[in-house]
Amino acid sequence: MKNNNGWINLNEKIILVTGGSSGIGARISQMLHRNNAVVVICDLNEADNWRDYASLFIKADITSPDAVNKLVAEVISRYGKIDCLVNNAGVNRPRLMYDFYGKNSTYQATEADFDFIVAVNQKAPFLCTQAVLPAMIKQNSGTIINVSSEAGTEGSAGQSIYSATKGALNSFTRSWAKEYGRFNIRVVGIAPGINKRTNMNSDENYKALAYTRGKQFDHIDDDYTGVIPLGRAGEHHEIADLICYLASDHASYISGTTINISGGKSR
Ligand SMILES: NC(=O)c1ccc[n+]([C@@H]2O[C@H](COP(=O)([O-])OP(=O)(O)OC[C@H]3O[C@@H](n4cnc5c(N)ncnc54)[C@H](O)[C@@H]3O)[C@@H](O)[C@H]2O)c1
Numbered sequence: 001m002k003n004n005n006g007w008i009n010l011n012e013k014i015i016l017v018t019g020g021s022s023g024i025g026a027r028i029s030q031m032l033h034r035n036n037a038v039v040v041i042c043d044l045n046e047a048d049n050w051r052d053y054a055s056l057f058i059k060a061d062i063t064s065p066d067a068v069n070k071l072v073a074e075v076i077s078r079y080g081k082i083d084c085l086v087n088n089a090g091v092n093r094p095r096l097m098y099d100f101y102g103k104n105s106t107y108q109a110t111e112a113d114f115d116f117i118v119a120v121n122q123k124a125p126f127l128c129t130q131a132v133l134p135a136m137i138k139q140n141s142g143t144i145i146n147v148s149s150e151a152g153t154e155g156s157a158g159q160s161i162y163s164a165t166k167g168a169l170n171s172f173t174r175s176w177a178k179e180y181g182r183f184n185i186r187v188v189g190i191a192p193g194i195n196k197r198t199n200m201n202s203d204e205n206y207k208a209l210a211y212t213r214g215k216q217f218d219h220i221d222d223d224y225t226g227v228i229p230l231g232r233a234g235e236h237h238e239i240a241d242l243i244c245y246l247a248s249d250h251a252s253y254i255s256g257t258t259i260n261i262s263g264g265k266s267r
Pocket of ligand 1: 018019020021022023024025042043044045060061062063087088089090091120147148149150191192193194195196197198199200201
């Protein structure tokens, strides 16, 4: 259902959300749609219900330059412009740099783990952003939103590759804002902390993370009161609300920064 009377009105902005078929990306897409955006999602997988919250689904592997160029060309040919790109797709494989427990070498990072995580979390936002910039520069307007993670600034034991890609994304945010501000293009990041589970927090990833931290695989529904000042995991709609705000003209002077959305969790 669309919300025509709310404070945020995205006024038919054309917004491309990568990884919009599941988890946080799906919720972001739903909320953008509800606030009058025209949402295009791209993903490796097609969600059964994408028509409920998006105008177009394009199947694409965004680690491939050809696929990304085709994806953006299709959006431009259909709508004539692109107002906002949400670089949301991301992956994780919790791994130790060195398996000092010596009990399961599967959880020691390999070059393949590194390449996989860097390709989706760092290279794909580079490719997607480069592909939308010509249209945004021509329009003299646009917003790029990078979905980072609190781990990008805090670091994370057992997730160093993931953290490093998110730190790189934070740097992209700052640098791109400096390069493209002159074209009225805003670049912002958001950094969620611990949230309600998604596919990224699969049992396999929880098992891997538990191993890297010398814990049993039994902490999924932990009591977070000691870690998160607000005492609970984040809800996906809370992240989606922030994205709606950042994509809207209400955020017209916010650029070059990554906003933590973590219930106060930080060191
Ligand atoms: N889940 C969390 O607690 C959490 C915390 C902090 C940050 N984040 C970030 O939020 C974003 C969304 O994560 P999520 O938890 O919703 O994960 P998710 O696994 O539920 O969704 C990620 C989506 O990206 C898609 N995708 C992966 N590789 C792709 C590729 N090569 N091409 C196209 N699509 C691809 C997947 O198919 C999936 O639909 C990620 O950037 C993640 O790092 C998540």
